[in-house]
Every structure is written in structure tokens, then in C-alpha cells.
Amino acid sequence: MDGAFLIGRESVVTTETFQAFDPSTDQLVEPAFSVSTPEHVARACQLADEAFDTFRDTDPEARAAFLEAVAANIEALGDALVQRAVQESGLPVARLTGERGRTVGQLRLFAKHVRAGRYAQVVVDQAQPERQPMPRSDLRQRRVGVGPVAVFGASNFPLAFSVAGGDTAAALAAGCPVVCKGHPAHPGTSVMVAGAIRDAIASCGLPDGVFSLVQGPANELGAALVTDPRIKAVGFTGSRAGGLALVKLAQERAEPIPVYAEMSSINPVILFPAALANRGEALAKGYVGSLTMGAGQFCTNPGIVLAIAGPELDRFSDVAAEALGQAQPQVMLTRGIHSAYSKGVEALAGNNAVTEIARGAEGTGCNRGRAALFTTDAQAFLADPELAHEVFGASSLVIRANDIDEVATVLRGMEGQLTATLHLDEGDEELARPLMPLLERKAGRILANGWPTGVEVSDxxxxxxxxxxxSDPRSTSVGTAAIERFLRPVCYQDLPDALLPRAVQHGNPLGLPRLVDGAVEA
Amino acid sequence: MDGAFLIGRESVVTTETFQAFDPSTDQLVEPAFSVSTPEHVARACQLADEAFDTFRDTDPEARAAFLEAVAANIEALGDALVQRAVQESGLPVARLTGERGRTVGQLRLFAKHVRAGRYAQVVVDQAQPERQPMPRSDLRQRRVGVGPVAVFGASNFPLAFSVAGGDTAAALAAGCPVVCKGHPAHPGTSVMVAGAIRDAIASCGLPDGVFSLVQGPANELGAALVTDPRIKAVGFTGSRAGGLALVKLAQERAEPIPVYAEMSSINPVILFPAALANRGEALAKGYVGSLTMGAGQFCTNPGIVLAIAGPELDRFSDVAAEALGQAQPQVMLTRGIHSAYSKGVEALAGNNAVTEIARGAEGTGCNRGRAALFTTDAQAFLADPELAHEVFGASSLVIRANDIDEVATVLRGMEGQLTATLHLDEGDEELARPLMPLLERKAGRILANGWPTGVEVSDxxxxxxxxxxxSDPRSTSVGTAAIERFLRPVCYQDLPDALLPRAVQHGNPLGLPRLVDGAVEA
Known part of the structure; x- marks a missing residue:
């Protein structure tokens, strides 16, 4: 590994460099990586813009084969990729092996989705030359890629939400070239995956500019990327401050563009009375398992548990406290994340309205996050907006409500969430049903009798x-519907067949599913 | 007509009033209309929020019947509605009669679309309990309404883009209550249509808050509406300044929301050599007809004609000049629009790089817009960004290019457009084909051998x-795809059937089309 970044197929080395840290030892990891400049960003965006028309005009089959080639190339990197990601993230081998599987599975799912052709959403309204009082033109609609897309690698998924992660897969599937800013915490992992994409571009005969990777620790690099006029959409997973900064930059452009920032969520879990009475112990253990998995560094980490106060909830809390007390400290992704986590936990511990139930086991070593469990009552939670802020890591807060109405009040006061979880048994449904409309307003996913961590990649x-x-609730960053964020509709009216893109030609040469005159074509 | 506005079913009269002008006479029109205050806006938004859960939970059939009831009630207003709209807009009876037909047709098309059920985009991934290494949960996705929607009535379509216009129809179809700010130029038309909606809400047994109409001439009223925390999306058709102001307000909210603002377009028309040679005269007449229709007050007005210089283009210009010279001046919608149009035409006439080809006939009477035709060459156009700004009204600019490459250069320099039009005959396709990718990037609709005015309402x-x-190219404001702007996806994981909304229950009681395990359900 030579530390170069990629502008199209060109490996670029610069004099200014940065290095990754191994968070488990706080030591620098070799080699040094070249830092990209705004001029490199501009060059990558120019190449992406030049590649766009050719790339988006590829047949679905060609794009699917390309996505599959990327997946195969990532697998061909073998253990070296997982080892590098372990070194740069502190995450365990098993987790990263699983994440690699998810990443290549995601690419292959998008390949299948592109082949199925529904993404193009072809709609045909045939001409009605005899219609009165005015004839109807022939109208054909399809979705086209929005243009070059900027993707920001996430710290907490060095593979599945990074260089060849969900946003990249969705953008490429949509026919949009990608300029990726690798997360500075895992530059080596990023370079390896970027090479896999570059090689797939070459072997599939696609234009160089379909993918570039820029690298560097400074925010200015990301700003240069988001403000480049050739970039037409942005995908980001990270902090609220980071996401909002990108949204602001994107809105201030001469041509504002959409930013899909996944930012912050405390993922409320509601324990209903019968479930709590029937299986409080198992719930407590499952909760601590979900909370402490991966040092709690998931967007869908259960940061809030909400239940009606009483002996069953006390018993749940006791069991959870015991389980959490045995949780070993885990290496967190970066110094910055560890430091922010520690501050967040300290703030909770120092809050007079909050009681500490348990802390995870102590341990030695750098950047270890000790799990933390707190409790408060609903009124205190409602009175202090700070308590609803995400603490990224294995910290969670059990909220005791007086009754189901107070549970609803707490939920009503919450900001938007990625998930809301219900644990319920027979007899709980009557209490849960009135909450459903509220939960639909508050969350993108509502789940029952499971834990929010673990996000299936599916349709x-x-x-x-x-x-x-x-930053945009009309969209998802996981699953095939993610392709929609990088598409826009175009209508063709009375165009001669020879000028129509194949997707909407009369003979349907690509065999795409179509809606014709309001009916699904057989 | 008593001049009241509508907060839910309640007719509200206030002491502060405003009146419409008849633009054809510049006289005030009776009666005086009550001005809504920010408190009325807040009350309307509160009612909308309270109505949201009930309204969005209605069956598609119930929502479709409601949309049809609105359409029938608008028709039942009879000639009085058209007469009022004529008085307040200066548009001719025939135009407004047609627009009424379009408005009710639009409502009925959305009714049909809601009944067809595709809008809900139901996707089911069934549980795979035996899957290795991890079982798959049961996952169900549907689209739900985003919440209460603010709709701003447009001046140039007092019916089709106003109180019960496209945005309102799409929002109601999506299950979103609407708070509409009527355009202050046609308050009487707005009140009449609002009454039709209110009566349909009552006869269909829907909650009052499904619709409110607030009225008043001040921008502050619109600002109060867009910044109300209960509003979750905004539809607007109007000026660029107005649209951008609303986008800014929406972005600065604690919870930013999408604004769908349709703002500004000069709708380039490209005349290819064979078409120009074969039928230049007919094209010139068609062009002037499209340009002067409705005093040119269409978003899709052909503001730019682009062609290769030569005797054929000169002949086209001569015929167009002759036709335009006979065009009678037409009443414009408002004093402000007439004044802005006059200033825009004066600026073009005073621009040294621009030559006036023709002006429409002179005439007497207030607020009459005289059509205007100018010409310049491609280099001058490229050098002066002012020339690419929309002049709202019957003013257009013929741009002479040296060759097809210069045509492409002009198009490449243009901002985003609603439409791009090609006039081509046999032999022109080879010149046109290379422009197609560029046109797809620049415009939402590409049409051949027609004129961009006249927008079909269809799928x-x-x-x-x-x-x-x-402000958002991922969307359309006309046609059934407009419903998507007011929907967001929600996923349900392992929820007991009794808690699932009917749209995603296992037995599919609503009979919605579904994608199940990646395949369209038979």
C-alpha cells in the first residue's frame, strides 16, 4: 500500500500526508497517506462530470455486472482488508468479516435491483390523436441519475457505509459517478476498497471518472467537494454537527443540492407491561447485548428505554445493571469518539435528575468505552432537552413513566428517530395500538420484539x-429504495423513437417493467 | 360572498380587510376580504395536525371519493366561479373554463391514482426464520403522508395551481391536510373553491382540519405558515425571489422541511435546419401563438428560440415579427406582473447587444402587456447572464448561433429549465442526438415538434x-407522480398483524399492489 489516493484511475501522491491511528494502542499505523487538495477534488469532479453521460447510458445489465465486479474484487482482497480495517477501527475481526459480507451483499442486491429495472420507473402515456377537445401527446417518463454524487465515508462502518458502502452502491446503481471522501480514521481500508472499484471500472470498460477517492483529515476537503458545482447530491453518515454543516454548504450553493445526512438517533425502546412481566429478565439481557454490541457505536443503538414504573421495571433494571456491570470495556473507533462518549456519560452522571444504575467493567488500554446505564423519570426527561441528545456509544437511559399516557407524552416530545421498538406480549396490543400513528410520525422503522441494531439490507x-x-425523511440509506435518492424524473413528449433513450423507446428494447396508460404492462 | 376565510369549517371575519383588483379596469372588486393573522395560521396548522392521523388512515377509496366530491362541488359552483376568476385575473372566460376542467380532471385523476394503490408503494420481505447465519425478520414498507402541507396559490392559474390545484390535490391524495394561503390577487375565487373543499370534507365525514384557507396581502402570513412547526412540506408556484425566500425560511426552521417551489424557466426552443427550411413559416406562427397565449403568463412560455443563423432563420423571424405585430395587447394578471413585464421588456430593448424584431399591437386599457420579440447572437447571449433571466409575459428572444456546436454551448450555459423543445424533420436527428444527454440534464421535459405551453395532466x-x-428536481408539480413529494417511507419489522396498518397487513385487506420478496405480486 503506497498511500496514494485515486483521481479516476490515477494514483496520486502528494507531499502532505496523514496517518491512521490504531485506537487500541493509540499508535500511528503505517504507511502515511497523501492528503488531497481542493484542486484534486475539482479534478475528480470534472472527471465524474465527463463520465456521467456515458456511465448513465449503460444498460442495466452492464451496471449490474460492474457492481458485481466491485463485490468480487473486494472479496479478492481477502483477509488483508479485514486486518487493515481491524487495525484502523478497533472493531473485532468477526464484526468486520460480517460487515464485508454485508457490503458485497449490498452491491449484489443493487445489481439485482438494477437488472429488475423497476428503479427506472418507466411510465408511458400513449398518444391520443383523436381526443377532444385537444389531442394527447405521447408522453414517456423515466428516472435518470441526478449527476455526480459526493459520498462521505462513515467512521463506524469502515466497509458497509464507506467507500463502497450503501451510498456508493446506490449512486452507482443509479448511474451516478461517485467522488468519495474517505473517513480519515481508516485511510488504508479506504484505499484498498477504492482500488477494488477502480479495477472493476477498468475491467468493465467504464470511464475513469466513475469513481475517485479523495483523502485527508481537514473539513475543508469535504467543503470543497460539497460546493463543487458538478456535484449534484451528497450522502453522509456521521454527527449532527457534521451533517448540518454539509446541509448548510449545499443550500448556500448557487445551485442548491440535496444532502442525505444520517445524523443522530436515540432509538426509543418501549417495554409494555405484559412483556415486561413475562420476560423482563430476557429483555434486560437482550437490551444490554444490543446496547454494548460494537461498543454501542451504531446509529440504531437503543439509547432510551421507556416503560411504566413498577416492580417489573425495577427487576428489569436490576438484571440489566448486572449484565452491564460484566460488560468488558471495548475499544472505540477514534480518540474523538471516545472522548465525546466519556463527556456524554459524565454529563449524564452529573445530572441531578438522573441516577446511575450501572457502569461496565473497568479495564486498561486506550480508548476503551465503559458501558453506562442510567435512569430517570418521565417528567425529568421532558424537562431537560439535554437528556434526549444522543451519546454515541454504549450508554442508555431507562425512563420511568407513570402510565401509558406519560409514555405517549415522552414519545411526542422526541425528535425524529431512525427506529422505535416495541416489546409486547398478548394483552399489550391494546396499549400499543394508539401509539402507532405517533410512532409512524417519529421514526423510519418500527419494530416489535427485537432490537434496533442489525439493519437488514432488503427491498x-x-x-x-x-x-x-x-436531513431528508423522504429517503432511506439502506435497502434498494436508497437508489431513489439519486434519481430524478424526466419526461419525453412526442420524441421520435430514434432520439428516445432506450429505456423509453416504443419497442422497450431493455425489457423494463412499464406502466402504460395507467396499467402495469403484462 | 362574505369575505371570510376558512379555519377548518369555521368562516372567520376580521376587521382588517383587503380587496381584489380587476386588472382590466384597475378598479377594486367587491367584497372586502378579511385578512388572516399569524394566530389564524397557527390555529389552522393545529387543526391540520389534529386531523392528520385520522385523515391519513382513511381507505384509498374514502380519499378518492373525497377528491371526487371536491371536483363535483367545484363544478356545482357553475359560471359564478369562472366569472369571479375572470374578474380577478383578467384571463378570458374560455381559458378559465378550460382551467376549471383541468382542475376537476386533476382531482379525479388523483382519485383514480389513489384507488389504484401504487402510490403506497407497499413492499414486503417475508421472514426467513431458517436463514443462516442470521434469520431474516418480516419487513414491510409503505409510504405515509409527511404531515400537514402548506400550499401557496399561484397568480397565473387561479384554479389549477391554486386552492384546489395540483399541490392541494396531490397532498390530499397522499393523506396530508392542507393549509392554503390564497393568492391575494384572486381572493374571491379562492374563497369559492375553499367552500367547495369544506363542503366535501363535511359530506365525507372527514375532520375539519383537513383544509383551511388563510388570506391576506402580506408576505408575513406566508412566513408564519412555512415556519409553523406542524407544517411538514410546502408547495409554491411563483417568482424566483418568492420561492427562494420560502426555501430559506424552511431551511432555518428547527426542523427543516422540503419546499417544492416552481420558480423560473425560459424554456429554450431549438429549431433544427431541416425543420426550419421545410416549415419555417408554420413554426413562426406556432411560436407566436404559444408565446402570446394567456399574455405569455405561463411557466412554460417559450422565452428563448435557438437556431443556426441563415436565411431560413431570417425568414422565420420575419414571419414571427409579422404575426407578433398583429397580436393584440392582453390584460395581465396584476399591476405588479404588468409592471415587472414592462421593465423586463424595456431592459431588453435597451440592451445594446439585443435587437428588437417586433412589438405587439398598441392598445388602450390598464395593465395590457404588449408582446415583444428580440434577437441577439449566441456570443452576446453567453456574455450577458441578464439575457437568460425570465421575463414573465409574452416576450421572447431569438438567439442566432453559428453552428450546432454553438447551440450546444448556449444550452450548456443555461440554468435548469422546466422544458426544452426541439423542432426537427427528417435529417435533423443526427444533429439533435448528441444534444439529448445535455437536455436531460437541463430540463424536466423534452418535447419535439410542439410547444411547451399546454401541460398534460397524466401519469x-x-x-x-x-x-x-x-427548488427540487426530484419531483413534479403536475401529474400523478406529484403525490411522491408528500410521502415518506416507513418500515414495519415483525409487528403483529393487529398492530400493522391495513396497507401492510398480511392479508392485504386493502388489495394494494405489492412487491413481495422482490417480485410483483400476481
């Missing part, structure tokens, strides 16, 4: 939600 | 386009 998944969970 | 229509044609 029906929604990993999104009302602000500030994301 | 395949796109009335939208890249910024600044609209």
Missing part, C-alpha cells in the same frame, strides 16, 4: 427518519 | 426540473 428496509435522524 | 408528465426551474 422493504427503511434506514432513515424524520429530522434530525436524517 | 408520465414531469412539470419540474433542475434548479432554478424548481
Amino acid at each position: 422493504a428496509m427503511v434506514h432513515g427518519g424524520p429530522f434530525p435522524a436524517t | 408520465a408528465m414531469v412539470h419540474g426540473g433542475p434548479f432554478p426551474a424548481t
